[in-house]
Amino acid sequence: xxxxxxxxxxxxxxxxxxxxxxxxxxxxxxxxxxxxxxxxxxxxxxxxxxxxxxxxxxxxxxxxxxxxxxxxxxxxxxxxxxxxxxxxxxxxxxxxxxxxxxxxxxxxxxxxxxxxxxxxxxxxxxxxxxxxxxxxxxxxxxxxxxxxxxxxxxxxxxxxxxxxxxxxxxxxxxxxxxxxxxxxxxxxxxxxxxxxxxxxxxxxxxxxxxxxxxxxxxxxxxxxxxxxxxxxxxxxxxxxxxxxxxxxxxxxxxxxxxxxxxxxxxxxxxxxxxxxxxxxxxxxxxxxxxxxxxxxxxxxxxxxxxxxxxxxxxxxxxxxxxxxxxxxxxxxxxxxxxxxxxxxxxxxxxxxxxxxxxxxxxxxxxxxxxxxxxxxxxxxxxxxxxxxxxxxxxxxxxxxxxxxxxxxxxxxxxxxxxxxxxxxxxxxxxxxxxxxxxxxxxxxxxxxxxx
Amino acid sequence: xxxxxxxxxxxxxxxxxxxxxxxxxxxxxxxxxxxxxxxxxxxxxxxxxxxxxxxxxxxxxxxxxxxxxxxxxxxxxxxxxxxxxxxxxxxxxxxxxxxxxxxxxxxxxxxxxxxxxxxxxxxxxxxxxxxxxxxxxxxxxxxxxxxxxxxxxxxxxxxxxxxxxxxxxxxxxxxxxxxxxxxxxxxxxxxxxxxxxxxxxxxxxxxxxxxxxxxxxxxxxxxxxxxxxxxxxxxxxxxxxxxxxxxxxxxxxxxxxxxxxxxxxxxxxxxxxxxxxxxxxxxxxxxxxxxxxxxxxxxxxxxxxxxxxxxxxxxxxxxxxxxxxxxxxxxxxxxxxxxxxxxxxxxxxxxxxxxxxxxxxxxxxxxxxxxxxxxxxxxxxxxxxxxxxxxxxxxxxxxxxxxxxxxxxxxxxxxxxxxxxxxxxxxxxxxxxxxxxxxxxxxxxxxxxxx
Numbered sequence: 001x002x003x004x005x006x007x008x009x010x011x012x013x014x015x016x017x018x019x020x021x022x023x024x025x026x027x028x029x030x031x032x033x034x035x036x037x038x039x040x041x042x043x044x045x046x047x048x049x050x051x052x053x054x055x056x057x058x059x060x061x062x063x064x065x066x067x068x069x070x071x072x073x074x075x076x077x078x079x080x081x082x083x084x085x086x087x088x089x090x091x092x093x094x095x096x097x098x099x100x101x102x103x104x105x106x107x108x109x110x111x112x113x114x115x116x117x118x119x120x121x122x123x124x125x126x127x128x129x130x131x132x133x134x135x136x137x138x139x140x141x142x143x144x145x146x147x148x149x150x151x152x153x154x155x156x157x158x159x160x161x162x163x164x165x166x167x168x169x170x171x172x173x174x175x176x177x178x179x180x181x182x183x184x185x186x187x188x189x190x191x192x193x194x195x196x197x198x199x200x201x202x203x204x205x206x207x208x209x210x211x212x213x214x215x216x217x218x219x220x221x222x223x224x225x226x227x228x229x230x231x232x233x234x235x236x237x238x239x240x241x242x243x244x245x246x247x248x249x250x251x252x253x254x255x256x257x258x259x260x261x262x263x264x265x266x267x268x269x270x271x272x273x274x275x276x277x278x279x280x281x282x283x284x285x286x287x288x289x290x291x292x293x294x295x296x297x298x299x300x301x302x303x304x305x306x307x308x309x310x311x312x313x314x315x316x317x318x319x320x321x322x323x324x325x326x327x328x329x330x331x332x333x334x335x336x337x338x339x340x341x342x343x344x345x346x347x348x349x350x351x352x353x354x355x356x357x358x359x360x361x362x363x364x365x366x367x368x369x370x371x372x373x374x375x376x377x378x379x380x381x382x383x384x385x386x387x388x389x390x391x392x393x394x395x396x397x398x399x400x401x402x403x404x405x406x407x408x409x410x411x412x413x414x415x416x417x418x419x420x421x422x423x424x425x426x427x428x429x430x431x432x433x434x435x436x437x438x439x440x441x442x443x444x445x446x447x448x449x450x451x
Numbered sequence: 452x453x454x455x456x457x458x459x460x461x462x463x464x465x466x467x468x469x470x471x472x473x474x475x476x477x478x479x480x481x482x483x484x485x486x487x488x489x490x491x492x493x494x495x496x497x498x499x500x501x502x503x504x505x506x507x508x509x510x511x512x513x514x515x516x517x518x519x520x521x522x523x524x525x526x527x528x529x530x531x532x533x534x535x536x537x538x539x540x541x542x543x544x545x546x547x548x549x550x551x552x553x554x555x556x557x558x559x560x561x562x563x564x565x566x567x568x569x570x571x572x573x574x575x576x577x578x579x580x581x582x583x584x585x586x587x588x589x590x591x592x593x594x595x596x597x598x599x600x601x602x603x604x605x606x607x608x609x610x611x612x613x614x615x616x617x618x619x620x621x622x623x624x625x626x627x628x629x630x631x632x633x634x635x636x637x638x639x640x641x642x643x644x645x646x647x648x649x650x651x652x653x654x655x656x657x658x659x660x661x662x663x664x665x666x667x668x669x670x671x672x673x674x675x676x677x678x679x680x681x682x683x684x685x686x687x688x689x690x691x692x693x694x695x696x697x698x699x700x701x702x703x704x705x706x707x708x709x710x711x712x713x714x715x716x717x718x719x720x721x722x723x724x725x726x727x728x729x730x731x732x733x734x735x736x737x738x739x740x741x742x743x744x745x746x747x748x749x750x751x752x753x754x755x756x757x758x759x760x761x762x763x764x765x766x767x768x769x770x771x772x773x774x775x776x777x778x779x780x781x782x783x784x785x786x787x788x789x790x791x792x793x794x795x796x797x798x799x800x801x802x803x804x805x806x807x808x809x810x811x812x813x814x815x816x817x818x819x820x821x822x823x824x825x826x827x828x829x830x831x832x833x834x835x836x837x838x839x840x841x842x843x844x845x846x847x848x849x850x851x852x853x854x855x856x857x858x859x860x861x862x863x864x865x866x867x868x869x870x871x872x873x874x875x876x877x878x879x880x881x882x883x884x885x886x887x888x889x890x891x892x893x894x895x896x897x898x899x900x901x902x
Binding site: 369 | 476478480601604605614615632633635636637651665668669670671672673674691692694695696698699702703705706707709710711712718719720724725727728731732734735736738739740742743745746747749750753756757760763764765766767768770771772774775776778779781782783784785786787790792793797800801804807808811812815816819820823827849875876879880883887
């Protein structure tokens, strides 16, 4: 791909033929990047030099705000061609992101058949199998020969992803079996589909969660999976490349929740400042209000604090260490459950593991803290006792933090809350309060005579 | 799949034939779960009732500690059959995880050809394209007809994932073109491969990072990609289902690093307590030592603190809010860079976005904190001034935290450090120190007469 300016220059100099032939050498995904990076008025002109099918392929690849801008500059005829050229699932994805008035205008320019199909796709709930499936697939009948099947594939096999598994349906469109392209290629031309098809079929339901479907792909190393509606009629297929997108998107969602934000489907650079603000402020205010509990605890122990000022200087180190220890455990547990490596039934096994780890980590950290207190606070009265208080608190804090890090995500899962909510931000705030209470209780026990 | 006990019982009662026929109805991934959940002595017996190819398929699916236990119970002949039946990439993955003595024993039982191939695969660096590629693929010659190609596929097309794209190579095994199965199926039987092959080929290099390769799959919606060595000879192919695994594994690695741990390739439940401890203790101790800076700052401002005890009670809320605000930004930036939605060139754009968000969030949080101080601390002298100090500090802290959350991951990327290192744990510790300095400086400015 050349520099974007090169193509802009060719456009400005009206070298449409060379622009067209140069761009036809490129992948639609690269042309889409060019479209994103030139002013939209030029983008429309660039699209217009391309053949209809390439136009549609490029259009499907650009972000929705650019799609919206382009639609604003398209004629009704152009909108009609685009919507008819797009794969139906791409068309539905695109229209879903448009404001209602624009969506209406686009659908008005589609044929009735396309409109009905798109409306059907738009009805599936977010993140369901129905929203990621491809509705173009090859369907065969059990009575066909291999030779007849080949000629049907020749007629209907439009997209690369749709022909490698063919679906055998009855007159009601209910799934009877599957035949892979491999089997067809290796079979004799006169064999009957009903004899070579595989009837042991894995299925997905339209309303099933896409994460569940992704897990099945992962576990069984599937390349594609047929999707049926509630009456068991075949309505589409999901292919492994869609699953790669699902895995990517689900991980991003978890990163966002675990980073203390409401998840967003848009890429960062395409999200407005106000939207980003809205996604974040809820968590920030909520955690702040929750964090006020810590203030109340400090207020209660104010006398103890003021009597032994050295203790105060260790508060941030103590709460941070607790937060870090808890975050480690909760991160592993949340991720483990997300990829189905850990289930809530493993609670005892996991808790016992974390208890032993917390003991080892607690002792090491307590040792480091002890040495640090001794070295940096020489001259302080009762230094060894104070150092012991801090070290002991660390052991208890790490223990409690790791246990919270295991228990809270698993409890969330059990009660159908997204475990990702129980990640570092929330754990840190909860652990803060607990570790301070422990700190002052241990201090009172050892240094009570000072307070 | 029935309960694991059912199969164990059939084994105990020596009903080998029914056990065999029942298990052959199941998917190898499910049989592998059974193998994981029965004592290893029984697992071996269960494997032995299965045909060699199913044995290998199941063996490839179990975790490496179970593989090792099974190998210990296998005879040399059994080891020979397993290693020869496994796909070469699965065999290499399996041997890589074995202790050296066992690996040697296994390789000694393989044919020379298999051994050489496996040794070649084992040489590729971790996470390189070479380690995820499949070495079984269909290669055609340009002079072949479609009919001849079909009979070659019939002879060599062993695995489902290898036949949908065929590779045309010259006598030196250099890649000349690709032909998809679709093209073959749609072509006339007497057409020549050289005439229908696509010569515009995307490639991967054996030493390329798997994340880079995954990005290319994502961007261009690829189903497979040929892998060539430094002399441009075709050595394997990568298929999209391997890419789904890469995406999953890379996300897990980032979760671990961002949770403040050294990443591990093993699933949680299969990792020993000591290993988990080792992965975590480095970060915990490092962050604790770094966090001691905060203690030093508090020590410096000890007089100010003791003069206005109310301030102390707000320290945890302040540092937590800063940490949370910074974690939100860094999470989005790190993830955005991992999925190539954000590059370091976007720094100014991103920083400007975050500055505006931090202003909005800072003002809201400051308002909440102000009200909270007024309500909960009535009766305190100079209450409004103290509340103002806290609110103002929050505004500055959020501003600075969000800026750190953008700058540190991008700086890491620029200096070739993994940006995931600059996630919540480190950001929180850095922001703690900065926010405390700000807190006391603002307090001195407003409440100087008290200190």
